[in-house]
Amino acid sequence: MSHKVYNWQINRKMEYEYPQARPRKQAAWVFDINKCIACQTCTFACKNAWTSGRGQEYMWWNNVETKPWGFYPLGWDVRILEKLGPQRWRRQTYKGKTIFEAAPFGEKMLGFIPEPEDYQSPNIGEDEGFEAVKKGQYMKLPHQSWMFYMQRICNHCTYPACLAACPRKAIYKRKEDGIVLIDQKRCRGYQECVRACPYKKSFFRAETKKSEKCISCFPAIEQGEQTQCVVNCIGKIRLFGFKNHWQYPNPDNPIDYLVHVKKVALPLYPQFGLEPNVYYIPALNASDEFNLQLFGPGAKDALNIYRRSYRDKKFIAALVLMGCTDKIVHSFKAHGTISNGEAIGYDANAQEIVRVPLTEPIIIRKNYDEKRNVHRISIS
Numbered sequence: 001m002s003h004k005v006y007n008w009q010i011n012r013k014m015e016y017e018y019p020q021a022r023p024r025k026q027a028a029w030v031f032d033i034n035k036c037i038a039c040q041t042c043t044f045a046c047k048n049a050w051t052s053g054r055g056q057e058y059m060w061w062n063n064v065e066t067k068p069w070g071f072y073p074l075g076w077d078v079r080i081l082e083k084l085g086p087q088r089w090r091r092q093t094y095k096g097k098t099i100f101e102a103a104p105f106g107e108k109m110l111g112f113i114p115e116p117e118d119y120q121s122p123n124i125g126e127d128e129g130f131e132a133v134k135k136g137q138y139m140k141l142p143h144q145s146w147m148f149y150m151q152r153i154c155n156h157c158t159y160p161a162c163l164a165a166c167p168r169k170a171i172y173k174r175k176e177d178g179i180v181l182i183d184q185k186r187c188r189g190y191q192e193c194v195r196a197c198p199y200k201k202s203f204f205r206a207e208t209k210k211s212e213k214c215i216s217c218f219p220a221i222e223q224g225e226q227t228q229c230v231v232n233c234i235g236k237i238r239l240f241g242f243k244n245h246w247q248y249p250n251p252d253n254p255i256d257y258l259v260h261v262k263k264v265a266l267p268l269y270p271q272f273g274l275e276p277n278v279y280y281i282p283a284l285n286a287s288d289e290f291n292l293q294l295f296g297p298g299a300k301d302a303l304n305i306y307r308r309s310y311r312d313k314k315f316i317a318a319l320v321l322m323g324c325t326d327k328i329v330h331s332f333k334a335h336g337t338i339s340n341g342e343a344i345g346y347d348a349n350a351q352e353i354v355r356v357p358l359t360e361p362i363i364i365r366k367n368y369d370e371k372r373n374v375h376r377i378s379i380s
Contacts, residue, residue, distance in 0.1 A: 055207025098273025236323025
């Protein structure tokens with residue numbers, strides 16, 4: 001028997017296997033797509049920490065793929081989008097079916113299990129543009145052809161498909177922080193979670209005959225630390241924290257501020273119906289149609305707000321705090337002016353944990369250093 005639950009990301013009630021039960025606070029991430037350089041440091045930080053054992057070779061709990069032609073596993077989103085059929089939005093309300101509402105007869109949701117070959121090329125399509133660069137073409141804005149990097153982890157969804165699908169009830173969502181975990185003692189490796197997850201972030205381990213997935217680095221989170229993929233990000237594109245209820249956001253919480261106040265960070269494929277808790281600042285150089293498909297009808301407005309971020313001191317503060325501390329930032333504020341101010345982050349006890357400039361200082365050195373008796377070529 002399914003239940004009617006409210007999904008704020010699609011602005012309506014939908015069907016789900018269990019009654020609505022939101023955690024006290026929700027673990028959440030914000031990724032700024034536009035700053036990613038696809039160095040894959042996050043990918044290997046996660047691999048070294050959690051999936052370096054036998055049977056885990058193909059598991060990439062974190063991966064960075066090039067859109068529009070990159071996938072891991074192969075075609076993970078294209079295949080479910082084709083199965084789902086038309087995905088219609090009327091303003092902010094999704095009028096199509098979610099994967100739960102489009103379930104075939106006798107199934108709990110729409111899904112599929114990838115073939116082993118689908119996992120063989122984690123970097124397929126890397127750096128491939130939307131179209132070939134034509135002869136004589138030169139760079140213009142907006143780009144004639146485009147591509148961007150998509151950072152992907154388990155979304156620790158509010159309505160997880162993996163949890164709803166598990167016949168053993170081995171998957172659970174923690175009440176204290178909303179992290180979704182698999183109880184290895186209860187799991188029997190039926191792979192219903194692999195079939196159900198539209199993001200394909202649940203993996204079957206043949207060595208143990210059980211399923212495994214991202215655990216949100218919960219041992220670190222319980223000590224007030226951000227996740228491995230966040231703290232190891234060279235491009236400083238990631239922020240981890242806790243999100244409040246969508247109706248009661250805290251504007252001084254950086255996650256709430258970017259997701260609920262500015263509405264600049266959006267969920268990936270909200271039309272699937274899982275209410276995922278990883279949020280993305282959409283790609284500046286992608287087409288409006290592609291961003292709409294990925295992030296819903298708020299994508300165009302989000303990018304307009306992002307383009308004007310240089311005028312907003314608090315917005316700049318939220319962005320520059322990304323990657324500047326290993327600690328979880330529970331609240332923040334912007335101090336001073338944009339040109340001569342600071343972003344200050346605080347922990348759960350309102351103690352200052354990080355302070356960074358809103359604008360990076362530019363230091364111009366003399367061509368000739370009298371003290372060291374050297375001539376410089378690069379002076380800034």
